[in-house]
Amino acid sequence: MIRTSRFGWLVLLLCLVARAEANDLRLVTGDGYAPFTSKELPGGGLLAQVVEQALGQAHVASSLDWLPWSRGLRMTQQGKYDATFPYIRTEALGEQFLFSEPLMVVRQHLFSLAGRAYEVDDLSTLSGRRLCYPLGWQLPTAIQAMVEQGRLLRHAPKGLNECARLLLLGRDDFFIANGPIGAAALAATGQPASRFRRSRSSFGEISLHVIVSRAHPRAEQLMQTINLSLLQFRGSDRHLRLLDAYLEARDRQAQR
Structure with missing residues (x-):
């Protein structure tokens, strides 16, 4: 098995970023999914911040629009947006979309x-x-x-x-x-x-992801760029600071 060094990952990320910069990533999400995505929360919610900061740290330019969930998903499937988030992995969606590394x-x-x-x-x-x-x-x-x-x-x-x-x-x-x-x-x-x-019981663990339409002409490249950006961000101090701020905000809310 070929092992990729940290430097190798960095070189690959920079190459993908250079190719992606020609076309800024067009992202779309939905409202009312607090604390992960919400117009009423700072930065649009925790996962909106994770995605935007991860891409920003990797120097990948992006824009984020807010649409009703069903419309945003449909427009991503049609290629009018490059990616949408956060979505749970399902068999039905897996037939039409690629899934990123878990956001949470x-x-x-x-x-x-x-x-x-x-x-x-x-x-x-x-x-x-x-x-x-x-x-x-x-x-x-x-x-x-x-x-x-x-x-x-x-x-x-x-x-x-x-x-x-x-x-x-x-x-x-x-x-x-x-x-x-x-x-x-x-x-x-x-x-x-x-x-x-x-309820005391739950449906078990689920993961939330960024998804890209399989029909997108640059689907594999986009997903590689997103995944490498997320991996790089998870290992950074910015990610830890973001999670700490989120947990502190939740604690303050619980004390009200």
Whole structure:
């Protein structure tokens, strides 16, 4: 097996960057996915900052647009954008897109009002319930099957914050999110955390990625540039400072 030295990786990255600079990377993401992507957060959210700072540190010029999730995904598939993020790896998306190295690994839980004990390890209790899950977001496989079988009624608003409000109004029974995103949506309601419940069990670890359409004429080159930028950024002090700032902000929010 050929081993590439740190210097070799740097040379390769610089070559890819030189080729990419002729065409700035056109990125698109969606709103309402706090704390990862949100117009209301500094820098557009944690993962928006990770992607932009990683490319910037590697001297890869890029632009970032905000569109509804389904539209941004469709326009990326059509090649009108070079890449979009963050997306969970699924078999269906894998047929049309290349996936980057993970941006982050998280676990998804069920969120409901307090007193309603829904658990991932007993999905039968969800039959006949109303699920809130934003338009363009990817459902866990088992939940997708229940929706297709008519065992769950899915409501698809534009963002997760609306799902949290709909729980309070009694219009939906539960929503699905990873821990940080679910907590942010609940906090946005202004209600105490005691009014809600997060399932003890989860769907297991999932990873969030940047994706590039397989139909893009420079798909492989773009993905190499993105991956090498992410790898270089993860080993830098800037990445550590960004994560530290994010954790400090979460701690301050929890103390309010």
